[in-house]
Amino acid sequence: xxxxxxxRATSSSRLTARRVWWRLHRDLGLSVGLVFVLLGLSGSLLVxxxxxxxxxxxxxxxAPQPGPEQSYQQMLETVQKAYPQCGGSWQLELPLRAEDxxxxxxxxRTAAAMSGEFAPQMVTVNPYTxxxxxxxxxxxxxxxxxxxLHLTLxxxxxxxxxxxxxxxxxCLSLVSGxxxxxxxxxxxxxxxxxxRGAAAARRNYDLHKLAGVCGLAFTLMLxxxxxxxxxPQWFKPTIDALSPLARMPMLHSAxxxxxxxxxxxxxxxxxRAAFPDAELRWLDTPEDAQGxxxxxxxxxGEPSRRFPKTFVWLDxxxxxxxxxxxxxxxxxxxxxxxxxxxxxxxxxxxxAGRWLIxxxxxxxxxxxxxxxxxxRQKCRAARxx
Numbered sequence: 091x092x093x094x095x096x097x098r099a100t101s102s103s104r105l106t107a108r109r110v111w112w113r114l115h116r117d118l119g120l121s122v123g124l125v126f127v128l129l130g131l132s133g134s135l136l137v138x139x140x141x142x143x144x145x146x147x148x149x150x151x152x153a154p155q156p157g158p159e160q161s162y163q164q165m166l167e168t169v170q171k172a173y174p175q176c177g178g179s180w181q182l183e184l185p186l187r188a189e190d191x192x193x194x195x196x197x198x199r200t201a202a203a204m205s206g207e208f209a210p211q212m213v214t215v216n217p218y219t220x221x222x223x224x225x226x227x228x229x230x231x232x233x234x235x236x237x238x239l240h241l242t243l244x245x246x247x248x249x250x251x252x253x254x255x256x257x258x259x260x261c262l263s264l265v266s267g268x269x270x271x272x273x274x275x276x277x278x279x280x281x282x283x284x285x286r287g288a289a290a291a292r293r294n295y296d297l298h299k300l301a302g303v304c305g306l307a308f309t310l311m312l313x314x315x316x317x318x319x320x321x322p323q324w325f326k327p328t329i330d331a332l333s334p335l336a337r338m339p340m341l342h343s344a345x346x347x348x349x350x351x352x353x354x355x356x357x358x359x360x361x362r363a364a365f366p367d368a369e370l371r372w373l374d375t376p377e378d379a380q381g382x383x384x385x386x387x388x389x390x391g392e393p394s395r396r397f398p399k400t401f402v403w404l405d406x407x408x409x410x411x412x413x414x415x416x417x418x419x420x421x422x423x424x425x426x427x428x429x430x431x432x433x434x435x436x437x438x439x440x441x442a443g444r445w446l447i448x449x450x451x452x453x454x455x456x457x458x459x460x461x462x463x464x465x466r467q468k469c470r471a472a473r474x475x
Contacts (some may be wrong), residue, residue, distance in 0.1 A: 117256070123167040127454045179376060181375045182374075184372070197211040211225075211226070212226050264313065291464075312450060319434060352409050358373060365414075369389075373386075387402065392417050401469060
């Protein structure tokens, strides 16, 4: 009798736990599932957003041409004339692909940016002719609008905080779905079977579970990395306590009477000398008379070529090396944050990785639709009892 009683108690406890997990999965799916769909579809578009932006704006493309490109300094002077309202630093991004040689510089001190938004002015220039090909503001182009939708829900800082919380809830939803799917007695073949000849309700359920289980590794990775990217301030104190994170140095140039700032090309040469095998990716001009040059370089082995984590800071007048950050010599915590973005957009696995993330971003749509249909089926069944 005691054995039977314990067996019944265990069975009842499991049933109660399953009901709790099912209700959690249902309520989270219905409440934040639609946001998951929005984030997934917008994220799929953003996987290739630089190329899609060029496809939408073909006038910004510059094919390689014979002869040398103009200097970085000349390009910066060109964009400064195109957007004289910028009173601060310009951030010059070097071309990422050999087949497209256009350079784009960003001015972050815009009217919208001064109110706390990320809304730089983006000026694209032909490096051979110095012709200005585009003068656009972030958020007013199709792809940058989609980017803001994905990152903030178009709600600014409030949106990023919401997305951080929603990301954690989505993680719980995915884990609860996996728990509910986990087969008893490890009958995985049966649990992964799709019954083609079954009733519509059963086929809908099979589609829901297969979309969730087969894509779980990718959707869970996207939600975790997305939450960390949206609200790093929630996680950095804990990570910093376990593995100290690098701090941005507070640096200043030393202006001298009669000495002008060094030009961008000289500074680029000094940065390359500090990391001879690295590829220069970004060059930031000084913010003001006491500002410094900040240069960002990519070293082989870094997960993101577009947004690498190797930095060089130089005095704007003397060219003195003020500080460096070598991405190959970083803490585990810094390595974690360096991998977040290339994991989130698939860059870490090259073109194949980007296509995998694009497909993973589509998965929340069938998961939500089939889940919603199953909920409606259960509601109708409950009313019929």
